[in-house]
Amino acid sequence: MTTTLPSPEEIHDRTRTVLATRIGDAFTDVPSDAELQTALGERYDSLTAMECISAIESEFGIEVDFVADDVRFWFSSVERMVRFTHERLEDTAALGLGS
């Protein structure tokens, strides 16, 4: 069975959509390479980050391990989230775990 992985561009767009839903219109002008905590202040606190992680897991069907994965690093900017998600999807496909 062949699984088509979403491109980094598609992951980027879907990630931004997911974050915009959680964070609101304040997110619209935040560049993808910006540190979200710096750009959004209290609007991207740890609990909002947790909500965003859950939403990305649901969007892409991946799992984030709060022990093994450095969530503070990988979920600090959109670009890093895209890299993390893409690599996790590639790993999943390589192991034949994808749907």
Place this chain on the structure above:
Amino acid sequence: MPDIAFATSGSTGPPVTWLRTEAQLHAEAALVHDVVLGSARFGRIVSYAPPGHLYGRLYGRELPRLEDVPVTGLWDEPLTVPPLDDGVPTLLVCLPSTWQLLARHTTALARHGRVTALHSTGPATPAAHQVAERLADTGFRAYELLGSTETGAVAHRPVAGEHTGGLPWRLLPDVEVLPGRIADGAGEVQRLRVTSPRLARRTGAEAPPDDWELPDLVAPVTPRTFHHVGRASRLVKVNGVRCDLAHVEDTARACCPGLDLVCAPVSDPVRGEHYEVFYAGPEPVDPADLRRRLGRLPSGLPAPRAVHRVPRIPRSATGKVLTAELTATARPAQEAEHV
């Protein structure tokens, strides 16, 4: 030893400081340890509750001192997983948000088998009930406390599984219930009015009050058990931070003149409870401008989860805001303007 101060900040009206004696703190920590936690011996306490608040102070500082147990403070690190790989009997001092974290690690919690979770500062979240359900047949235990800064813990119960239904609350042994204000026509639901040796003393007062009426509405089951059926005031607890919506509205209206603005309580899967702002006005108001104005709310007051611009605020003939209609009309046709 001077009395220890706990402020209710400005989020429920004017800032009030409540004072507790060291003996009261020790008595409460010891009582909950004995009655609720079954005098369990812990090798580690991990606290997600800040020690500046009563709950965090009691179980992240007083109980560890009383029992000579090392404590790990994670109140600034809500995403950090507690140690679960060494089998040390562990007490987790949880906030509503902690359960999202625990729900990700039920396998490790089940394998550990000697973890007890204590929950307070707000209603148990859906994730809390999921965890309790998944771990029902393991060594994991979870209990919740009901109380306030003014009263300390009043009652306790196990955290119920998703399909267990609401268990009644049981009064702590040193708490007595007094007749509270009746909240419904049948007289069964009333404000929870209590007396105990652990009531706090308001700053400036010589002694604690004889009794204290909480905003919680309860329906008695037996003389020492009750069901919690809601709150009489418009208090919500955003991950444990008290927030009186009437006070928020007064403050927000003062900084947003000309707007018809109300706050509606909403459930929040991470924080337990939250609130959203709905507004209408003759002049179109830029949401970004409104957010900036709301950003000047008193410090410590949680910002609203979202702001919705609506054509009008629906009210009954007597002027009461129709909250259900308000929240229904705002979703999903209108996109939330988050702040």
